[in-house]
Amino acid sequence: MVIQDSAPSAVPAGVGAATAEIEVYDFGRSATLSREHARALELAFETFSRQWAAELSAKIRVRATVAVENVTMQTYGEYAQSLPTTTTLVVCAFPDSAERMIVQFPSSAATSWIVQMVGGRPTGSTEERTFTPIEQALIGSLMTDAIALLTAAMDGLLPHGIVTAGIQYSSQFAQVAAASEPVIIAQFSMRLGGRTVPTSIMLPASVLVGFADRTSEVDRSATPGLVRRQLELSPVELSLRLASRSVMPREVLGLSVGDVLPLPHAADRPLLLAVGDQQVATAAVGSAGARLACVVTTTVPDPISEESA
Incomplete structure (x- = not known):
């Protein structure tokens, strides 16, 4: 059952009123193609x-x-x-x-x-x-x-x-x-x-x-090894970070040009190499020709590999 409002809607002059199309559902023929x-x-x-x-x-x-x-x-x-x-x-x-x-x-x-x-x-x-x-x-x-x-x-x-x-x-x-x-x-x-x-x-x-x-065959073939190899071939973004610091909102709002914000990262401490929020290694600042680069110093062990071992 469709209930319609009897009150006329105001339509600006020269603008055609949009007509709502109602699709009738046939309960006698519920099967359809996805x-x-x-x-x-x-x-x-x-x-x-x-x-x-x-x-x-x-x-x-x-x-x-x-x-x-x-x-x-x-x-x-x-x-x-x-x-x-x-x-x-x-x-x-x-x-x-x-x-x-x-x-x-x-x-x-x-x-x-x-x-x-x-x-x-x-x-x-x-x-x-x-x-x-x-x-x-x-x-x-x-x-x-x-x-x-x-x-x-x-x-x-x-x-x-x-x-x-x-x-x-x-x-x-x-x-x-x-x-x-x-x-x-x-x-x-x-x-x-x-x-x-x-x-x-x-x-x-x-x-x-x-x-x-076909779907069941694909599900049976989707072994953990295939999924892992697919993930290994997916591109990810690496970031080189300093140690993070928690600050109050008023400190951020009060920042101006020339302010110094100390970070809890020692000058001789390696930087953090991360994928998303997951740390994968530590690295030091280096160079590759005319480009800035990082030199990996240590790597974080893969927890999945450790569990397998």
């Missing part, structure tokens, strides 16, 4: 789109470009409703699993691919129709190559051995998953021969389990 997962999937699909465009250009002898529009998590019912009533849905089966993947594109675009593959010239028709057995075989060959590229781009998130299980033409009757099941949708824009067509890929949400497996 920022880390979304970015990793976007990078994988961008790699796939470049490779798929090069593969199509070589097969159909026409320059093709494929760009990623967005990657989201939806329910399968929402995805099916967003598609045209008649389109091409290449259903792909996962090995040893009932889960399915979909590669979707307009039938008219696929028809032009087939015409150009056999050396013809496309007519520019936008008619959506079913494929003949020969056309299905040619499209299946293109999809086999595309699936191999997608599997490689996903870098282990998809299993090897995914095969095409059939072609559907009705987005409303292709019951690949339950309507409420969450799925990952990648939408692309494909430009080919002066025509831009929307395409999409649907993956089951179970591919996100691969991210958890």
Whole structure:
């Protein structure tokens, strides 16, 4: 419930009032992609789109470009409703699993691919129709190559051995998953021969389990030795200090030019070499060419090394 103040707010003349945008939370679809997962999937699909465009250009002898529009998590019912009533849905089966993947594109675009593959010239028709057995075989060959590229781009998130299980033409009757099941949708824009067509890929949400497996592998490999070596390679700031002295605020506020502030540091005592607030050595003032330098006189033992010994 949103409560709005009925009293009008004073807005200066010529200045537009900022409208607050309220994002509606859907309790029926609480699953969503985290920022880390979304970015990793976007990078994988961008790699796939470049490779798929090069593969199509070589097969159909026409320059093709494929760009990623967005990657989201939806329910399968929402995805099916967003598609045209008649389109091409290449259903792909996962090995040893009932889960399915979909590669979707307009039938008219696929028809032009087939015409150009056999050396013809496309007519520019936008008619959506079913494929003949020969056309299905040619499209299946293109999809086999595309699936191999997608599997490689996903870098282990998809299993090897995914095969095409059939072609559907009705987005409303292709019951690949339950309507409420969450799925990952990648939408692309494909430009080919002066025509831009929307395409999409649907993956089951179970591919996100691969991210958890990667995280657990990284956690197991993060041994104390690796962490220590990483810390040893991190840059730190060294400081050369005199012994500190505690003073009252009134002494600091009362300082003026020419005042002498004695410090509890003997003239023959080495200075303190510190990293942050941790003393690591003592040093004497020296020089290195035209630069001021310090000469380390003693080092402070590493408490971790002493405990290990």
